[in-house]
Amino acid sequence: MPDDSLSLIPGTLEMLVLKTLSLAPMHGWGIGERIQQLSRDAFRVNQGTLYPVLERLQQQGWVTAEWRASENNRRAKYYRLTRAGAKRLADEQLDWERSSRAVNLILRTVG
Amino acid sequence: MSRLLGLRYRLRGLLRRDALDAETAEELAFHLERQARKHVAAGLSPAAAMRRARLELGGVERWREATADLRPGRLLHDLAADVRYALRGLRARPGYTLSALATLAIGIGASTAIFGIVDGALLRPLPFRDPGRIMSVVLRMPMQASQLVDMVWSYPKFALFRERQTVFASLALHSPETVVVAHADGAERVPAEMAGASYFEVLGVRPLLGRTYTPAEDRVGGASDVVVVGEGLWRTRLGADPRVVGVRALTIDGVARTIVGVLPAGFGGLSGDAQLWIPVPAARSAAVLESPGAHNMQLVARLRPGVAPAAARAAVAAIGAEIDAAYPDDGGHWSAAAYELSALRMTPSLRRSLQLLGLGVALLLAIVCVNLTMLLLVRGTARRQELAVRLALGGSRGRLVRQLATESLVLAALGSVLGLGIAVAGMRLLASKLPLSMPTTGVGIELTRLAFTGVGVTGRTLGFGVALTLLTGLCLGVASALRVAGRGLVAALRQGSASSVAPPSRHGAPLLRGGLVTLQVALAVVFLVVSGLTLRSLQRALAVPLGYEPDGLLLAKMTLDPVRARPDSTGALWQGVVDELRRLPGVRAIGIGSCAPVGMHCDGSSVTPQGHAGAGRVLYLRASPEYFSALRTPVLRGRAFEPGDTLRARPVMLVNRTAARTIWGTDDPLVTPAVDGERRIQVVGVVEDARYEDLERPAPPTVYVPFRGSRGVLLVRTDGDPAALAPAVRQAVRRAGAGHALGEVQTMRARLRDATVRSRLGAQVLTAFAASALLLAAVGVYGTLALRVTQRTRELAIRRALGASAWSLAGLVGRQAVAIAVVGGVGGTLAALAAGRGVAALLYDVRPLEPSVYVASGLLLLLAVLAAAAVPTRRSLRVDPREAMHAE
Numbered sequence: 001m002p003d004d005s006l007s008l009i010p011g012t013l014e015m016l017v018l019k020t021l022s023l024a025p026m027h028g029w030g031i032g033e034r035i036q037q038l039s040r041d042a043f044r045v046n047q048g049t050l051y052p053v054l055e056r057l058q059q060q061g062w063v064t065a066e067w068r069a070s071e072n073n074r075r076a077k078y079y080r081l082t083r084a085g086a087k088r089l090a091d092e093q094l095d096w097e098r099s100s101r102a103v104n105l106i107l108r109t110v111g
Numbered sequence: 112m113s114r115l116l117g118l119r120y121r122l123r124g125l126l127r128r129d130a131l132d133a134e135t136a137e138e139l140a141f142h143l144e145r146q147a148r149k150h151v152a153a154g155l156s157p158a159a160a161m162r163r164a165r166l167e168l169g170g171v172e173r174w175r176e177a178t179a180d181l182r183p184g185r186l187l188h189d190l191a192a193d194v195r196y197a198l199r200g201l202r203a204r205p206g207y208t209l210s211a212l213a214t215l216a217i218g219i220g221a222s223t224a225i226f227g228i229v230d231g232a233l234l235r236p237l238p239f240r241d242p243g244r245i246m247s248v249v250l251r252m253p254m255q256a257s258q259l260v261d262m263v264w265s266y267p268k269f270a271l272f273r274e275r276q277t278v279f280a281s282l283a284l285h286s287p288e289t290v291v292v293a294h295a296d297g298a299e300r301v302p303a304e305m306a307g308a309s310y311f312e313v314l315g316v317r318p319l320l321g322r323t324y325t326p327a328e329d330r331v332g333g334a335s336d337v338v339v340v341g342e343g344l345w346r347t348r349l350g351a352d353p354r355v356v357g358v359r360a361l362t363i364d365g366v367a368r369t370i371v372g373v374l375p376a377g378f379g380g381l382s383g384d385a386q387l388w389i390p391v392p393a394a395r396s397a398a399v400l401e402s403p404g405a406h407n408m409q410l411v412a413r414l415r416p417g418v419a420p421a422a423a424r425a426a427v428a429a430i431g432a433e434i435d436a437a438y439p440d441d442g443g444h445w446s447a448a449a450y451e452l453s454a455l456r457m458t459p460s461l462r463r464s465l466q467l468l469g470l471g472v473a474l475l476l477a478i479v480c481v482n483l484t485m486l487l488l489v490r491g492t493a494r495r496q497e498l499a500v501r502l503a504l505g506g507s508r509g510r511l512v513r514q515l516a517t518e519s520l521v522l523a524a525l526g527s528v529l530g531l532g533i534a535v536a537g538m539r540l541l542a543s544k545l546p547l548s549m550p551t552t553g554v555g556i557e558l559t560r561l562a563f564t565g566v567g568v569t570g571r572t573l574g575f576g577v578a579l580t581l582l583t584g585l586c587l588g589v590a591s592a593l594r595v596a597g598r599g600l601v602a603a604l605r606q607g608s609a610s611s612v613a614p615p616s617r618h619g620a621p622l623l624r625g626g627l628v629t630l631q632v633a634l635a636v637v638f639l640v641v642s643g644l645t646l647r648s649l650q651r652a653l654a655v656p657l658g659y660e661p662d663g664l665l666l667a668k669m670t671l672d673p674v675r676a677r678p679d680s681t682g683a684l685w686q687g688v689v690d691e692l693r694r695l696p697g698v699r700a701i702g703i704g705s706c707a708p709v710g711m712h713c714d715g716s717s718v719t720p721q722g723h724a725g726a727g728r729v730l731y732l733r734a735s736p737e738y739f740s741a742l743r744t745p746v747l748r749g750r751a752f753e754p755g756d757t758l759r760a761r762p763v764m765l766v767n768r769t770a771a772r773t774i775w776g777t778d779d780p781l782v783t784p785a786v787d788g789e790r791r792i793q794v795v796g797v798v799e800d801a802r803y804e805d806l807e808r809p810a811p812p813t814v815y816v817p818f819r820g821s822r823g824v825l826l827v828r829t830d831g832d833p834a835a836l837a838p839a840v841r842q843a844v845r846r847a848g849a850g851h852a853l854g855e856v857q858t859m860r861a862r863l864r865d866a867t868v869r870s871r872l873g874a875q876v877l878t879a880f881a882a883s884a885l886l887l888a889a890v891g892v893y894g895t896l897a898l899r900v901t902q903r904t905r906e907l908a909i910r911r912a913l914g915a916s917a918w919s920l921a922g923l924v925g926r927q928a929v930a931i932a933v934v935g936g937v938g939g940t941l942a943a944l945a946a947g948r949g950v951a952a953l954l955y956d957v958r959p960l961e962p963s964v965y966v967a968s969g970l971l972l973l974l975a976v977l978a979a980a981a982v983p984t985r986r987s988l989r990v991d992p993r994e995a996m997h998a999e
Binding site for chain 2 (some may be wrong): 015028029033044047048051067070
């Protein structure tokens with residue numbers, strides 16, 4: 001399998017996880033898959049870093065977790081966005097858009 | 112909300128760790144399963160798919176650590192694990208652990224106890240407001256014979272000083288006194304102070320109730336029928352009744368005085384234990400206060416704001432010259448000086464002893480540090496490989512450091528609990544005996560006693576101990592951490608245990624280490640010799656005859672009824688007391704003296720035999736006719752006093768054997784009288800030497816004159832049990848006169864016990880030091896040798912394998928032990944010879960070269976070193992040749 005995927009921009013994984021969870025509650029493995037899918041395979045999530053991020057998000061109170069039956073009826077831990085998490089996502093998204101616009105402006109400046 | 116959720120999550124982490132761990136494991140299993148299925152779908156075999164999934168997750172352990180590190184309660188959990196691990200590690204190496212614990216306990220125990228004493232006696236501020244601004248002003252007699260005179264003023268000279276001085280805001284005369292207070296149920300001797308009206312202002316004490324007296328009530332010639340009482344007396348004698356103020360009167364030395372105020376608890380004036388304060392004119396007659404030569408009061412003053420002590424000293428010296436000009440003395444020039452209170456709080460000799468004690472502790476602490484370093488080295492060398500392996504297997508460096516630091520902290524904590532235990536026990540013991548061990552004479556002795564009342568197990572002392580513990584723990588921890596952080600570890604792994612064939616030079620400095628241990632041994636020898644000399648001195652001092660028979664003897668200080676006692680009536684009043692006592696069954700003799708053995712402060716004077724040029728200093732006592740038979744002090748020549756001696760025109764005296772020998776010399780005292788100005792005093796007898804003030808020194812030259820006066824010491828000789836007779840003695844004195852005040856009735860045996868406390872205490876403290884130093888030196892020797900054996904295990908094993916006998920190997924270790932013992936022993940003995948010379952001056956009848964002491968010290972040392980060497984030597988004997996092969 002040729003590996004031409006990008007590594008994540010540092011600091012964005014948290015935002016991407018929140019975004020993924022804002023669409024639907026999901027378990028850890030699913031979150032990684034979903035990010036990869038949504039980015040059309042551009043991003044591959046380093047699975048070793050995903051779980052610590054989830055841990056941190058739980059501590060902040062931005063996501064909660066519960067055990068549910070998964071698609072194939074196996075017990076899995078599902079993460080869900082809390083209201084505070086939704087607000088956090090909105091904030092981060094805003095910040096991201098602003099700064100990426102700014103970066104783009106600079107990069108497109110000619111001569 | 113998010114906070115609350117987060118908090119709940121954290122709490123759950125703290126409380127339900129195991130559940131969380133299980134969840135993590137399950138979550139992880141789920142992840143792997145899904146990922147593997149994905150790979151299977153892509154065409155991999157199930158086994159390969161699982162492997163790949165695991166690889167992608169990137170090391171199960173790491174991720175688990177990474178999530179777990181974020182987990183709440185992680186730190187606490189790890190700490191508990193580290194502590195458990197540390198305890199296990201310590202239990203596994205009892206030799207190391209016990210050595211380190213003993214070292215720590217001794218170090219922390221000794222330094223905390225000594226700090227407590229030094230702090231109470233020397234460092235802590237005196238219990239007065241702003242004590243740094245209080246000065247003691249003294250008048251100096253020309254060619255002062257005794258330093259006590261240094262403190263003393265007469266009223267006219269004080270008045271002149273007060274008029275001229277500008278540097279003090281307030282100043283007051285004062286003097287410790289013992290007064291008789293009459294109660295409904297008899298009379299009581301109470302420690303009191305004569306104090307000028309400003310005394311309370313100078314010391315900065317405010318009355319708890321009422322007021323202190325006014326300058327008008329303290330004026331010479333004025334009506335001064337007032338008294339201020341201490342809280343203690345107010346509580347015990349006046350029922351803590353607030354209505355007594357301004358109303359009740361106390362009969363003090365036969366005069367009714369109105370209580371105007373109560374001072375707060377804990378205040379005992381400059382003498383420390385006063386319970387009554389009376390104005391100057393209440394304690395001194397008008398005649399005394401008019402006489403410029405009646406020097407019998409002390410002066411204390413508070414500096415005016417903005418005046419520095421040095422400026423005050425200069426001003427006081429200048430006024431001193433004026434006083435000398437106003438009251439010229441043929442004998443020479445008088446002068447005045449001022450001291451800060453803190454300079455007087457300790458007598459010079461006690462200050463020196465305390466400083467020596469501090470020095471001893473500093474040395475002991477140095478030994479402790481050397482030992483701990485050495486023990487850590489031993490431990491570190493043994494663990495280098497273990498640590499290196501763990502690092503290589505991916506253990507985090509931080510975690511390892513934390514584990515080692517925890518081990519050190521656990522060790523320090525255990526050691527200090529033991530140490531603080533030792534300190535508290537030691538302080539209790541010392542504090543209970545210190546007041547008894549106070550010297551009875553010297554400058555500022557009241558202040559010294561006062562300072563010592565501050566000695567005890569206080570928060571400050573415990574704080575010091577705890578701080579010391581934390582510091583030790585920190586140092587140990589850092590030392591351990593450096594071992595991991597050091598670059599050498601990986602190298603250690605790479606080299607295998609090559610380091611043990613050639614001792615690594617980095618950790619080497621074996622010479623330095625050997626030197627330190629040798630120094631320890633030498634110090635231990637010095638401590639041993641000095642304490643040995645002291646013990647020997649004590650033994651000799653106690654073996655010398657006292658000059659009186661201590662069994663069957665009761666004594667009590669007594670003051671005659673102040674109302675009835677007049678110069679012409681005291682003889683009859685004493686006779687009345689003696690007559691009552693003589694009726695008691697079993698009483699054989701009743702003596703009265705101005706002073707008695709032992710530990711009381713007796714007056715000093717000088718005596719000149721006729722035809723001699725110089726005067727000899729003597730102890731000067733007044734004694735009744737039966738005084739010597741009550742004490743059973745033998746009259747060697749001539750006779751004791753007779754009832755008529757006081758009335759005879761020709762004055763008489765007795766001298767002791769030492770006075771006869773040292774002062775009369777070749778002249779016969781019974782023939783050659785003493786001269787006092789125009790008077791000639793006939794010596795009627797020579798009595799045996801008797802020890803009065805202390806037991807450590809031989810009896811000084813002593814003279815006795817016939818007894819007179821209204822206060823003295825009553826001596827009752829009985830056939831029976833003296834302690835059982837004490838209540839009867841008290842009742843007999845009451846029958847003779849309800850106004851007579853009797854102090855505590857003690858047996859002579861009890862006084863003797865108290866009197867030897869100081870020297871026994873000194874010997875005990877020194878012995879404790881010596882024992883500690885010896886133990887520490889032994890631990891040090893053990894540490895060094897153990898390190899050596901550990902470092903050379905492989906070398907020893909190879910030698911064994913090559914055919915060297917076990918004993919020749921043990922010799923390698925033993926040789927070093929012998930070298931340490933010999934070099935340290937010889938060096939220590941030389942140092943002890945020097946120290947002994949200094950110490951012997953303070954000792955009784957002991958030469959610095961006391962062979963038995965040196966031999967005993969040497970033997971003890973040898974035993975200790977041998978015992979310490981035994982364990983490492985045995986280990987070297989048991990080195991298995993196979994070990995050499997194993998390790999590679």
